[in-house]
Amino acid sequence: SQTIHQWPATLVQPVGSPLSLECTVEGTSNPNLYWYRQAAGRGLQLLFYSVGIGQISSEVPQNLSASRPQDRQFILSSKKLLLSDSSFYLCAWTGGVHTEAFFGQGTRLTVV
Amino acid sequence: DQQVKQNSPSLSVQEGRISILNCDYTNSMFDYFLWYKKYPAEGPTFLISISSIKDKNEDGRFTVFLNKSAKHLSLHIVPSQPGDSAVYFCAASGKNGANSKLTFGKGITLSVRP
Numbered sequence: 001s002q003t004i005h006q007w008p009a010t011l012v013q014p015v016g017s018p019l020s021l022e023c024t025v026e027g028t029s030n031p032n033l034y035w036y037r038q039a040a041g042r043g044l045q046l047l048f049y050s051v052g053i054g055q056i057s058s059e060v061p062q063n064l065s066a067s068r069p070q071d072r073q074f075i076l077s078s079k080k081l082l083l084s085d086s087s088f089y090l091c092a093w094t095g096g097v098h099t100e101a102f103f104g105q106g107t108r109l110t111v112v
Numbered sequence: 113d114q115q116v117k118q119n120s121p122s123l124s125v126q127e128g129r130i131s132i133l134n135c136d137y138t139n140s141m142f143d144y145f146l147w148y149k150k151y152p153a154e155g156p157t158f159l160i161s162i163s164s165i166k167d168k169n170e171d172g173r174f175t176v177f178l179n180k181s182a183k184h185l186s187l188h189i190v191p192s193q194p195g196d197s198a199v200y201f202c203a204a205s206g207k208n209g210a211n212s213k214l215t216f217g218k219g220i221t222l223s224v225r226p
Contacts, residue, residue, distance in 0.1 A: 006155075034214065043118075043218030044156070044201060057213075090155055097205065097212045098144045098163065103155030 002027035006104030019078040023091030031093040033074040118217035131189040135202030141211040142204040
């Protein structure tokens with residue numbers, strides 16, 4: 001069966017520090033991978049979307065970047081965190097069009 | 113531009129009664145629709161989906177209705193239970209290109225009173 005792992009679950013980082021959140025999927029190949037952010041009262045905002053290795057679509061301009069070094073690995077990064085980057089970050093995968101997305105457990109990032 | 117809209121931020125219903133959660137979309141290329149349930153500090157979990165070739169899909173206490181001409185869908189929960197209290201997200205996608213990614217609404221907070 002397919003599983004998705006996202007870590008860490010919580011993270012407290014100082015302003016200006018780098019960020020690396022990792023997401024891996026098991027039990028499937030060539031998944032579509034997503035990074036979402038849930039800010040209070042703003043629902044699920046799509047940040048990045050990837051249909052294959054090295055293929056990243058950015059949905060909103062921001063202080064973050066994403067990479068997909070391997071088929072089932074998706075990484076969310078920042079070189080210098082801002083206070084406004086504090087949020088709940090979610091990784092998800094789908095098997096293709098017209099399939100449901102499966103989410104990781106999320107990472108609560110607090111920038112102090 | 114919000115392509116998937118959940119205009120009511122919250123809903124409160126009595127246990128045992130029906131909960132009706134509404135969702136509207138603007139992109140006519142969307143042809144697959146989903147509902148997710150989310151508890152605090154957890155990832156959303158998939159509830160039910162519907163393809164645009166149907167107007168109704170039922171799974172236990174959950175039924176999703178789709179009105180393509182109105183670009184509107186709704187989730188009915190009958191009977192509502194206290195454990196249904198959560199945030200519910202509507203999502204949509206299409207077949208091709210940029211439309212194939214899942215787009216979510218802002219969510220509705222459902223409270224079921226015992």
